[in-house]
Amino acid sequence: MKNVFVVGLNDLNAQRLKRLRGVDDVEFHGLLDPAIVYETESFNIPAMLEVAERQLAEFDGTVDAIIGYMDFPVSTMLPLLCAKFGTRSTSLESLLKCEHKYWSRVTQAEVIPEHIPAFTAFDPFDDQALAKIGQANLAFPFFVKPIKSSGSRLGFRIDNPEDFDYAMERFRAEIDSISEPFNFVLNQIDLPEEIRAVDGGFCMAEQVIGGRQCTLEGYVYEGEVVPYGVVDSIRYPQVLSFFYYLYPSKLPQHVQNKMGDLAKTIMNHVGYDNCGFNIEFFWDEVQDRIWLLEINTRIAQSHCDAFEKVDGVSHQQVTVDLALGRRPDMPRGEGGYGVAAEFFYRVFFKDATVARAPSPEEVEAAAAKVPGTTIIPQVREGMRLSDLPEQDSYSYAVACIWMGANKQSSLLWNYERVLKGLEFEFVDIEE
Incomplete structure (x- = not known):
């Protein structure tokens, strides 16, 4: 039996992991309480590493892999933990060449200068x-x-x-x-x-760069860079906040192929290896120009449900397989839906207090309107919106809604149906 430790493992992802391919001989273990990596913007990394190292050292069995699929601080902690316990990961230097935004731009300018601002x-x-x-x-x-x-x-x-x-x-x-x-x-x-x-x-x-925004998901296995999917990032009209992520992308195939070539060039150049990644791009359709926005040293957790719905398994498959030294067994088009999305139900306040949030029963009833829908409210009654972690500077995501359909227009229609069953109320609103 292989023991795979997952930083910040929660119930939703524990269930997803069990549905991956080739995990009959794998046991997943949570590493660090999810609350300290999900529900705060205050990170004491030395203390978190100490707790994680103690748990791993005291484990009565082999530590075969240590993984995560979250941004900072989890992404930056993984190479340190993996180096200490001898498990597979990319080097800390290669990771920081992606995550340190200035170092990343300097490095990108060495090989793809015409694609960066x-x-x-x-x-x-x-x-x-x-x-x-x-x-x-x-x-x-x-x-x-x-x-x-x-x-x-x-x-x-x-x-x-x-x-x-x-x-x-x-x-x-x-x-x-x-x-x-x-x-x-x-x-x-x-x-x-x-x-x-x-x-x-x-x-x-x-x-300022712009165009149609997307995220290319990929991995590097023994030096081979493999793109495996592109997800469109759709914004609310006239604002910078994301409305939904759509998979698979509607961008022309030649544009997606060029993005894949750019990903291969930059990830090889930084020496990134044996880990998943994603790269955010813009395609300026008028100038037919591709811009690289930023590199993330992990799979996008927000896209897990979409890959499962369309391709048959969450792309956590990539993270687990790489950590165990396997070439990722990521299928294509084997799910039950033609398209899938994560929607962000947002409010555009400077701040407010949540006077009412949907009950679990209301959430369940709203999700039941469209089979396969998952709704995760992000707020609870009585909390201030400003207490939500990881928000953009212009809005607050009060609920995340994952859905699948046969086509994009059906997704949007079904989203509106589901939304009518979710009643949020706010007081002390600061516009």
Whole structure:
């Protein structure tokens, strides 16, 4: 029996893992309480590593694999745990060349410069930051974000100096919660001098890029980079927040193939190996130009249900197989649906208190309207929306809804049907 430890394993994913291929001889074990990686933005990585290492050391059996499928801090902890216990993972250096946004851009510029925007790093505590961004030939509008972030947290479009002042205020108030744990990870390797000077307390400014956004899911097995699916990222009209993720992508096949070639080039260049990844791209249809937005060193957990519905198994298959030294046994088109999506039911407040959330019975009844639907409310009565972790800077996702259908138009119709059974109410609303 193989023992696979999963950081932050919750009930939903425990059930998904049991449905993977070739896991009859695998036993999955939770590693770290899900609440400390899902429900907070405060991460004490040394303490988390200590707890995880103690649990693994005290386990009465073999530790055959240690995996995760979440962003920071889980993604950055895995190479450290795997190195200590001799299990398979990519190197910490190759992972940080993807996750440190400035180092990642510098590395991308070495091999695919025509597919990345103009960029520069800046210190959010520097009162001359805006002037220095201008000296780097970045003019309004541009985007800013921390050197390390997740879930679009603290990402802002900057159209004027007032926007920049607001972003700087937010960075100065909140960036320590990111920089301190990320700097701990950075200190575990010898960084190039240019990169060491841009630590977790810095931010990035980048030229605005756009088009049809998508995420390419892939993996590297013994040096071979394999793309296996593209998921479209559909935004709400006129805003930056995601409405739903759609699989499979509706982009032209030649565009998807070119994205796959770019993924092979950059992942080989950084030396990433024996792990899953995903890369977010834009396709500017007017100019027929592909832009690389960012690289994530994990499968996208948000896409697990879609792959299971369309292809037959969650793409956690990739993570488990790679960790056990197997070539991933990822099927194609063997699920019960032609298309699948994760919808984000959002409210566009600055903040509010949840006065009412659907009961478990109401959630179950709403999901039953469309077979195969899963609804996970993200809020509970009495909580402030600002207490939700990993939110973008413009909205709050109060429920996640996974659905499958034969075609995209049916998905949208069914989503509206399900939504009518979910009643949320808010008070103390800050517009």
